[in-house]
Amino acid sequence: MLYNIKIYFLLYIIYSFLGYIAEVAYVSFRREKLTLSRGFFIGPVLPIYGAGALIITLFLNGYNDQILVLFILSTVLCTLLEYYTSLILEKVFKLRWWDYKDKKFDLNGRVCLENSLLFGLGGVIIIEFINPIILNLLYPLPESIINIVVIITFTLYLLDLIVSTKTIFTLKDKLKKLGGRDSTHQIRLEVKEYLTSHSRLMKRLIKAFPNLVDLNKTFKIPKLEKYLLGRKGYREFNRKRKELKRKKKM
Numbered sequence: 001m002l003y004n005i006k007i008y009f010l011l012y013i014i015y016s017f018l019g020y021i022a023e024v025a026y027v028s029f030r031r032e033k034l035t036l037s038r039g040f041f042i043g044p045v046l047p048i049y050g051a052g053a054l055i056i057t058l059f060l061n062g063y064n065d066q067i068l069v070l071f072i073l074s075t076v077l078c079t080l081l082e083y084y085t086s087l088i089l090e091k092v093f094k095l096r097w098w099d100y101k102d103k104k105f106d107l108n109g110r111v112c113l114e115n116s117l118l119f120g121l122g123g124v125i126i127i128e129f130i131n132p133i134i135l136n137l138l139y140p141l142p143e144s145i146i147n148i149v150v151i152i153t154f155t156l157y158l159l160d161l162i163v164s165t166k167t168i169f170t171l172k173d174k175l176k177k178l179g180g181r182d183s184t185h186q187i188r189l190e191v192k193e194y195l196t197s198h199s200r201l202m203k204r205l206i207k208a209f210p211n212l213v214d215l216n217k218t219f220k221i222p223k224l225e226k227y228l229l230g231r232k233g234y235r236e237f238n239r240k241r242k243e244l245k246r247k248k249k250m
Contacts, residue, residue, distance in 0.1 A: 006150045007138055011057060012050040013153050014134060015126075019049020040097075040168060043160045048085055052078045056123045057131060064127050074123020079116040086110040093168055 020038055023046060027035045039046040056074055063070040087110065089097050100106040105113035138146070 016050030
């Protein structure tokens with residue numbers, strides 16, 4: 001039993017990494033430039049993919065000879081996972097991490113048909129092709145090797161989780177200090193650049209979620225700029241921005 005738990009944990013990590021690779025490739029292709037910042041973990045993992053693959057492995061492994069049923073169930077399970085992951089993260093951090101309202105057939109901006117169908121296809125690929133390869137590589141390994149890999153991987157994963165979570169709350173603390181009723185749902189690009197210049201971890205976080213939305217709506221953009229730049233820096237920054245606006249009008 002304990003041995004199987006270790007194998008499932010490694011599956012979770014492997015698929016979290018593969019999900020990261022797939023998303024980096026997809027986003028880089030759409031933006032036509034390499035985009036490595038995905039998810040709020042520092043390391044190259046996206047836990048939602050690992051969790052989805054693990055759920056599919058645990059509950060749908062018996063449907064390997066029923067492709068259509070496997071596709072439908074994978075679609076449903078992973079869509080529910082994405083929806084409730086978005087909901088839970090929003091409740092915990094008071095931040096909306098992604099929003100699919102610009103896509104067709106979305107549900108509250110948390111899930112959309114396009115992603116759901118891709119999840120279904122991914123479930124079929126996992127059960128039919130990838131799992132057999134990975135498990136055939138893992139099971140022959142000596143348990144002593146498995147133990148070492150699990151300990152090292154779990155330690156790094158836990159450290160990443162702690163540091164990444166602390167970074168998120170640090171970002172929220174900065175925003176809460178600003179106060180004010182007049183606010184914006186989205187941190188503007190130029191403000192984000194100055195915000196992230198104070199911390200590499202914040203820079204990575206905001207690059208990973210460029211449309212990050214603060215659901216508390218507790219900050220004003222002018223106050224945020226002054227807070228980050230100081231009075232002198234803010235005046236210079238504001239002067240350059242006004243010059244840029246005048247040039248655009250011309």
